[in-house]
Amino acid sequence: MTRHKTLAAWLALVGGPLGLHRFYLYGMRDRLGWILPVPSVLGIYGVMRMQQLGLDDRFSWLLIPLLGFTIAGCALTAIVYGLTAPPKWNARYNPSADAAAASGNTSWLTIGAVILSLLVGTTALISSLAFSFQHYFEYQRTALARCVAPTPTMAPVMVCVVDTGMPSMVAVKSLIAPPVSAQNPCTDLSSVRRCPIDGERRLFRQAYFA
Secondary structure, eight states, X not given: OOOOHHHHHHHHHHSGGGTHHXXXXXXXXXXXXXXXXXXXXXXXXXXXXXXXXXXXXXHHHHHHHHHHHHHHHHHHHHHHHHHSOHHHXXXXXXXXXXXXXXXXXXXXXXXHHHHHHHHHHHHHHHXXXXXXXXXXXXXXXXXXXXXXXXXXXXXXXXXXXXXOOSOHHHHHHOOOOOOGGGGSOOOOEXXXXXXXXXXXXXXXXXXXXX
């Protein structure tokens, strides 16, 4: 059976989490091909569990990265397949064929598989790492917060100051300075005479100065 490099690369990219590329290259008895679907199924179960229980479910954020890491690993495998030299590919997977057989040649489809595998693998790996670390640190922060005693707080105190004026005892003892005019009292004589004018009384004050 001739095993083509381009087909193996695409199988690793598209069906790698199910082990299709391993079955294509090594047959149905390949152990790793049967093991690969296990983390993939667990990761899918974690996604379904998160949709039902929300992001706070700890079991789901432990399972979801398994799917991302499996996809990233299969994408890396597809890149390795696509970049393998034709003689090396034929010598390993087609030992009975010629070293320059067409099964190991690199075509545009092979290059497309490598580029797409690079994009998909990088996205899956970064997303899985970010998801794992984010929820891990959030869990650690919540666990530490439960063990630390709450910070004691002081009840707010309100102070009211009311101005009630000067106390009566102080007011009695206080002295008011006399006006300036009291220092030079008036020593003149004055007299008041009431005179009727036109039927009305008016008050006139006549002062006699010494």
